[in-house]
Amino acid sequence: MKIGIVGDLILSDHLKIDKTLRDILHSTDLNIANLEAPFIREGMKPALKAGLHQLTEDCHILHDLNIRAVSLANNHMCDFGSEGIEITRQVLKDHGIAHFGAGSRLEEALEPAEISIRKRKVALWGFMQRYASGRHFATSASGGVAELRKDLVLSVLKESDADIKIIYNHWNQEFENFPEPVNKLLAEEAAQYCDLLIGSHSHCLQGIQSTGKSNIFYGMGNFSMPALEYAGTRLIEYPEISRSSMLVVLNMDETDQSYTIHPIHLDQSACLVSSPVKEEAEIVLLHLQGISEALQKPYRTYRKFYNANKQRKLLPTQVRNRHFNRFRLWLYYGTDRMVRNIEMKLPSVLNRLGLLSFVKRRMSSLLQYLHSNR
Numbered sequence: 383m384k385i386g387i388v389g390d391l392i393l394s395d396h397l398k399i400d401k402t403l404r405d406i407l408h409s410t411d412l413n414i415a416n417l418e419a420p421f422i423r424e425g426m427k428p429a430l431k432a433g434l435h436q437l438t439e440d441c442h443i444l445h446d447l448n449i450r451a452v453s454l455a456n457n458h459m460c461d462f463g464s465e466g467i468e469i470t471r472q473v474l475k476d477h478g479i480a481h482f483g484a485g486s487r488l489e490e491a492l493e494p495a496e497i498s499i500r501k502r503k504v505a506l507w508g509f510m511q512r513y514a515s516g517r518h519f520a521t522s523a524s525g526g527v528a529e530l531r532k533d534l535v536l537s538v539l540k541e542s543d544a545d546i547k548i549i550y551n552h553w554n555q556e557f558e559n560f561p562e563p564v565n566k567l568l569a570e571e572a573a574q575y576c577d578l579l580i581g582s583h584s585h586c587l588q589g590i591q592s593t594g595k596s597n598i599f600y601g602m603g604n605f606s607m608p609a610l611e612y613a614g615t616r617l618i619e620y621p622e623i624s625r626s627s628m629l630v631v632l633n634m635d636e637t638d639q640s641y642t643i644h645p646i647h648l649d650q651s652a653c654l655v656s657s658p659v660k661e662e663a664e665i666v667l668l669h670l671q672g673i674s675e676a677l678q679k680p681y682r683t684y685r686k687f688y689n690a691n692k693q694r695k696l697l698p699t700q701v702r703n704r705h706f707n708r709f710r711l712w713l714y715y716g717t718d719r720m721v722r723n724i725e726m727k728l729p730s731v732l733n734r735l736g737l738l739s740f741v742k743r744r745m746s747s748l749l750q751y752l753h754s755n756r
Contacts, residue, residue: 383411383412383499383500383502383546383633383634383635384409384410384411384412384631384632384633384634385410385411385412385413385414385504385548385578385631385632385634386406386407386410386412386413386414386448386629386630386631386632387413387414387415387578387580387599387602387629387630387632388413388414388415388449388602388605388627388628388629388630388646389415389416389582389601389602389603389604389605389627389628390415390416390418390456390582390583390585390602390603390604390605390606390607391415391416391417391418391449391452391604391605391606391607392417392418392419392434392436392606392607392608393436393440393441393443393444393606394436394440394606394608394610394653395440396608396610396651396653397443397606397608397653397655398653398654398655399447399606399655399656400655400656400657402656402657403629403644403646403655403656403657404447406629406631406644407447407448407449407629408448409631410448410631411499411500412450412451412497412499412504413447413448413449413450413451414449414450414451414452414453414506414548414550414580415444415449415451415452415453415605416452416453416456416508416550416552416582416583416602417436417452417453417454417456417459417470417481418434418456418458418582418607419434419435419436419458419459419461419612420435420436420454420458420459420460420461420462420466420467420469420470421435421436421437421438421440421441421466421469421470421473421474422435422436422437422438422462422466422469423438423469424437426462426465426466427462427613428461428462428613428615429460429461429462429463429466430460430461430462430463430517431615432458432461432612432615433461433462433612433613433614433615434458434461434612434613434615434617435461435462435466435612435613438469438473441473441474441477441479442477444477444479445477445479449479450479450480450497451479451480451481451482451495451497451506452474452479452480452481452482453481453482453483453506453508453550453552453582454467454470454471454481454482454483454484454508454527455482455483455484455491455508455509455510455527455528455530455550455551455552456483456508456510456527456552456582456583457510457513457518457552457583459483459484459518459526459527460517460518460526460527464486464524464525464526467484467485467486467525467526468486468525470484471484471485480495480496480497480506481495482494482495482506482507482508482550483507483508483509483510483527483528483550484508484520484525484526484527484528485520485525486520486525487520487521487522487523487524487525488519488520488521488522488528489522490520490525491520491525491526491527491528492507492528492534492538494506494507494538494542494544496544502545502546503543503544503545503546504544504545504546504548505542505544505546505547505548506548506549506550507528507535507538507539507547507548507549507550508527508528508549508550508551508552509527509528509529509530509531509534509535509549509550509551509552509553510527510528510529510530510551510552510553510583511530511551511552511553511554511565511583512529512530512704512707512708513711513715516529516708527552530551530552530553530568531704532568532571532572535549535568535572536571536572536575539572539575539576540575546577546578546634547575547576547577547578548576548577548578548579548580549572549576549578549579549580550579550580550581550582551565551569551579551580551581551582552581552582552583553565553581553582553583554581554583554584554588554600554601555584555692555694555697556583556584556585556586557584557585557586557620557621557623557624557693558584558586558588558692558693558694559586559587559588559589559673559691560588560589560600560673560676560677560687560688560691560692561581561588561589561600561601561677562688562699562700563681563684563685563688563699563700564700564701564702565581565600565700566591566600566677566681566684567681567702569591569598569600570591570593570598573593573594573596573598574594574596576596577595577596577634577639578596578597578598578599578632578639579596579597579598579599580599580602581598581599581600581601581602582601582602583601584600584601584603585603585604585607585620585623585624586601586603586604586623586624586626586627587601587602587603587626587627587628587666587669587670587673588600588601588673589601589670589673589674589675589676589677590670590674590677591674591677591678595638595639597632597639597641599630600677602627602628602630603624603626603627603628603646604620604624604627604648604652605627605629605646605655606648606652606653606655607620607624607652608651608652608653609650609651609652609653619650619651619652620652624648624652625647625648625649625650625652626645626646626647626648626658626666626669627645627646627648628643628644628645628646628666628670629643629644629646630642630643630644631644643667643670644657645657645658645662645663645666645667646658647662676691685699696714697714698710698711698714
């Protein structure tokens with residue numbers, strides 16, 4: 383059995399996939415992706431600020447790419463509220479695309495997508511990490527996505543009788559080379575009960591870890607996130623680190639699995655998806671090898687390594703107590719928003735007071751002084 387996996391995906395008629403990648407995708411029994419945004423009808427208004435979406439008429443692209451299953455457990459699936467989730471689920475059902483990770487209540491969001499391949503039952507679940515807000519998550523009474531919690535992950539895996547069990551998580555921090563320590567710890571425990579763990583959301587490659595019979599791909603990178611306008615919000619062009627990603631093809635037999643990594647290059651608009659030339663592909667593979675080596679460290683050692691190497695030093699590293707995490711992240715993001723608002727509004731306030739040019743001159747003098755006294 384051959385299973386292909388890719389990362390974050392938003393469908394668009396601007397999307398162009400080269401023939402090499404298409405041929406690989408059509409050589410597998412099953413391809414899996416993270417569907418990063420809901421399907422909507424023309425004229426729908428976003429319920430949340432970003433409003434990322436894809437149009438129902440673009441669902442056929444999933445068939446064109448032989449993608450038979452998609453995770454809905456991500457932070458943009460609720461951009462158009464519960465209506466967006468229900469439209470998405472219905473569109474996928476009408477097109478025969480398996481989906482998992484979201485629903486009208488928690489029980490539904492935890493239901494696996496089950497696919498029979500060569501007389502073997504494959505079960506897939508999707509979970510999303512909690513950051514500061516809980517508005518995305520399904521409860522017993524309301525819709526949303528399944529929250530990434532150890533108790534939920536382990537319970538669905540232990541209760542399933544599937545031959546192959548796959549978890550697709552939306553987790554870790556954006557544009558970081560390494561997964562958060564608590565997620566590494568969770569993945570290692572979950573790997574005792576499943577065959578494959580996949581990660582998205584970082585929008586860049588993260589490392590690969592093999593444990594027991596399982597492989598963990600912490601960050602697949604973007605498959606396609608077109609830098610277009612979505613309901614009045616333009617998706618920014620992501621930094622250079624996001625333009626390298628991968629398509630992984632797993633060969634899964636009765637007792638073992640092996641995999642092949644196919645590097646992917648995205649152009650600046652993230653609409654043109656292609657296989658890089660040999661030299662660039664080798665650089666991507668060496669980068670993956672390098673960032674994967676750190677994952678062999680035990681938890682405490684890895685935690686120190688992660689804190690020393692993460693890009694955003696002030697962003698709190700998550701701990702095992704999820705309630706404490708919520709408080710620390712709420713404080714961080716609240717302070718960040720306050721500082722951003724001050725930065726945006728301060729110039730106009732100073733201008734109204736007639737102090738803008740004075741402050742600019744003083745700041746310029748201060749910077750010149752600091753530069754000259756280094």
